[in-house]
Amino acid sequence: MATRIGRREFLAGTAGAMAVATLPAPAISQSKPVHIGLLTVKTGPLAAGGIHTGGNPAGTKTKTQELVERDHVDMIFGPLAAFELLAITDYAAQAKMPILSLAAAEDMTQRRPNPYFVRASATSSQNMHPLADYAAKELKFKRVITIADDFAFGHEQMAGFQRVFEDAGGRVVKKLWPPLVTPDYTPYLAQISGVDAVVQGFAGSNPLKFMKQYQDQGLKLPVLGGGPAGDEALLKSYGDEAVGMISVSAYTGDLDTPSNKRFIDGIVRDYGNIPGLYAAGLYINGMVAEAALEKTGGKTDDREAFIRALRAVALVDTPRGPFSFDHFGNVVGTFYIRRCERKGDKLVNTTIKTYPKVSQFWTYDEKWFLAQPVYSRDYPPLKS
Amino acid sequence: MNLWLVLAVNSVTLGGLLFLLSAGFSLIFGLMKIPNLTHGSFFMLGAYLATSLIAHGVDFWTAAVVGGLLVAVFGGIVERLILRRLAGAELAQVLVTLGLSFMIADVCLMVWTGDPIRIATPSALRGATSVAGLGFPTYRLAISLIAVVFAVALWALLDRTRLGAMIRAGVDDPAMARVVGIRVSRLFTVVFCLGAWLAGFAGVIGGPILSVYPGLDGEMLPLALVVVILGGSGSLLGSLVGSFVVGFLYNFGQAMFPELAYVVLFLPMLIVLVVRPQGLFGRPAA
Numbered sequence: 271m272a273t274r275i276g277r278r279e280f281l282a283g284t285a286g287a288m289a290v291a292t293l294p295a296p297a298i299s300q301s302k303p304v305h306i307g308l309l310t311v312k313t314g315p316l317a318a319g320g321i322h323t324g325g326n327p328a329g330t331k332t333k334t335q336e337l338v339e340r341d342h343v344d345m346i347f348g349p350l351a352a353f354e355l356l357a358i359t360d361y362a363a364q365a366k367m368p369i370l371s372l373a374a375a376e377d378m379t380q381r382r383p384n385p386y387f388v389r390a391s392a393t394s395s396q397n398m399h400p401l402a403d404y405a406a407k408e409l410k411f412k413r414v415i416t417i418a419d420d421f422a423f424g425h426e427q428m429a430g431f432q433r434v435f436e437d438a439g440g441r442v443v444k445k446l447w448p449p450l451v452t453p454d455y456t457p458y459l460a461q462i463s464g465v466d467a468v469v470q471g472f473a474g475s476n477p478l479k480f481m482k483q484y485q486d487q488g489l490k491l492p493v494l495g496g497g498p499a500g501d502e503a504l505l506k507s508y509g510d511e512a513v514g515m516i517s518v519s520a521y522t523g524d525l526d527t528p529s530n531k532r533f534i535d536g537i538v539r540d541y542g543n544i545p546g547l548y549a550a551g552l553y554i555n556g557m558v559a560e561a562a563l564e565k566t567g568g569k570t571d572d573r574e575a576f577i578r579a580l581r582a583v584a585l586v587d588t589p590r591g592p593f594s595f596d597h598f599g600n601v602v603g604t605f606y607i608r609r610c611e612r613k614g615d616k617l618v619n620t621t622i623k624t625y626p627k628v629s630q631f632w633t634y635d636e637k638w639f640l641a642q643p644v645y646s647r648d649y650p651p652l653k654s
Numbered sequence: 655m656n657l658w659l660v661l662a663v664n665s666v667t668l669g670g671l672l673f674l675l676s677a678g679f680s681l682i683f684g685l686m687k688i689p690n691l692t693h694g695s696f697f698m699l700g701a702y703l704a705t706s707l708i709a710h711g712v713d714f715w716t717a718a719v720v721g722g723l724l725v726a727v728f729g730g731i732v733e734r735l736i737l738r739r740l741a742g743a744e745l746a747q748v749l750v751t752l753g754l755s756f757m758i759a760d761v762c763l764m765v766w767t768g769d770p771i772r773i774a775t776p777s778a779l780r781g782a783t784s785v786a787g788l789g790f791p792t793y794r795l796a797i798s799l800i801a802v803v804f805a806v807a808l809w810a811l812l813d814r815t816r817l818g819a820m821i822r823a824g825v826d827d828p829a830m831a832r833v834v835g836i837r838v839s840r841l842f843t844v845v846f847c848l849g850a851w852l853a854g855f856a857g858v859i860g861g862p863i864l865s866v867y868p869g870l871d872g873e874m875l876p877l878a879l880v881v882v883i884l885g886g887s888g889s890l891l892g893s894l895v896g897s898f899v900v901g902f903l904y905n906f907g908q909a910m911f912p913e914l915a916y917v918v919l920f921l922p923m924l925i926v927l928v929v930r931p932q933g934l935f936g937r938p939a940a
Contacts, residue, residue: 507770
């Protein structure tokens with residue numbers, strides 16, 4: 271039933287899109303149907319996520335108010351971009367509106383927590399910590415250059431990579447930040463040399479453009495990528511330039527569980543597309559909502575009880591494997607390191623290492639972690 | 655140092671692509687005084703149409719020409735049905751073309767979905783060519799060559815043919831051109847279609863480098879605007895020089911001052927607008 275939310279029956283709009291989906295209340299309950307508001311982006315470089323809102327914080331806030339005050343939704347799924355989430359978080363907390371978001375902004379579950387917030391996907395760096403561990407310990411890389419979109423998601427990803435990679439003895443020698451809108455990456459590619467590998471943290475359609483130009487430029491260094499870079503939904507758009515790319519994700523298409531199989535089969539049947547990270551994220555949010563509703567008997571009136579139920583959800587068979595939430599409402603779950611391979615005429619990700627029960631704080635002490643500045647463009651600084 | 659050479663060569667290749675994109679914009683603006691904000695959409699639409707053609711087995715170059723033609727037909731319809739009625743009303747033209755660009759973007763999103771689509775590099779041009787001991791993507795070098803060929807062809811068209819003479823007459827003094835019997839109205843349609851074709855063709859040619867995705871239109875339009883403002887509207891030479899200037903500004907700006915990449919790109923435009931509003935090669939407004 272949760273897949274209904276994935277449908278693209280959104281109201282059209284260039285600034286943002288929203289929709290209200292109705293979940294049939296669980297059978298155990300006689301109460302009214304549950305309404306879920308969905309905030310998403312449909313334009314701009316991020317539209318590849320398929321579930322986005324135009325990159326417009328003011329627009330996002332207006333849409334959120336409509337969902338809360340006019341449509342009286344019981345919870346909101348989305349938004350995707352961090353700045354959109356930051357634009358609505360205070361308002362949503364005031365309205366005691368539970369948000370199940372895929373946005374990765376670190377501080378939403380760290381230094382600026384919102385008690386009504388639940389994130390079953392990952393923080394920006396939660397992906398990158400295990401990837402950095404793998405790069406340093408298994409691949410034995412010593413020196414890397416990072417390159418990512420010049421916005422918060424890129425900054426936080428690369429900072430997380432840098433901390434773990436350098437704590438494991440590696441060194442980030444250069445960090446490149448092309449603007450989110452960059453038609454030609456060559457000026458940056460020309461600066462890449464003298465390292466063991468390149469770590470890219472691009473999102474949306476940018477990873478595709480980057481990899482193509484990387485290959486055209488004749489660069490042969492191994493490429494490591496974040497969740498969006500190796501996303502299953504993007505693989506059909508790649509050519510051979512992506513073969514060999516190692517990426518990390520909270521969701522992997524090759525996870526062999528009954529629920530992942532059901533999920534993929536369902537999406538392929540209904541939409542004819544291989545689903546990726548974002549579709550899986552929404553589907554999993556649906557599972558979380560369903561599990562919480564079962565516990566409250568379908569009631570959402572008592573927001574405090576409902577949010578407690580949401581955060582207490584711990585699932586075993588999901589498309590991303592087993593997970594639970596920490597006391598900030600952020601996921602503690604499995605992360606997968608995959609290598610992109612060609613199988614027949616298709617590209618697929620093959621899991622090469624699994625990191626179970628990864629917390630947003632990695633192996634660091636939570637108090638210590640939170641006492642450090644939030645990950646950013648210049649933190650941790652480059653070692654000279 | 656290698657970095658500088660790589661950047662220099664890449665500046666030329668990006669300049670080539672920008673010329674293909676902006677020559678049409680410049681012609682349309684120079685002749686018809688229409689600031690055509692759908693130009694980026696034409697670029698994107700051409701690329702999208704080509705992906706569909708290629709998926710049906712059409713080869714890359716044919717897809718580029720045909721994709722451009724389809725965009726030209728669409729451009730002709732837009733010009734005949736809409737822009738024609740707004741002659742002289744610049745604000746209305748800006749708003750209409752801007753609105754159209756949003757509509758085109760929405761339709762493209764519906765038809766080709768939000769997933770980026772890759773256009774494969776033609777097989778003959780894959781790989782790298784050695785220039786001064788450094789490898790450069792062959793395809794990019796080919797784009798520069800295509801741009802030069804188009805520059806010469808367009809120059810010949812404008813300078814050596816009857817149609818070109820009529821277009822120039824129309825640019826210089828439309829009222830007088832009408833008086834001497836030039837059908838300026840038909841000329842407008844021809845030029846608009848030609849401009850749209852160039853944009854659509856450029857979109858396909860740029861495809862193997864940029865791929866196609868929602869928002870590509872909005873990325874390319876400002877570059878075309880900068881080129882035309884720098885070079886001067888209605889001037890082919892202006893477009894050519896402007897394209898290469900922007901190619902260099904873009905490459906060296908992003909490599910040397912990444913934080914100020916847009917400042918480096920747009921500051922020269924502001925200076926030109928203030929100091930020499932007609933652009934480097936444009937003629938001052940009468």
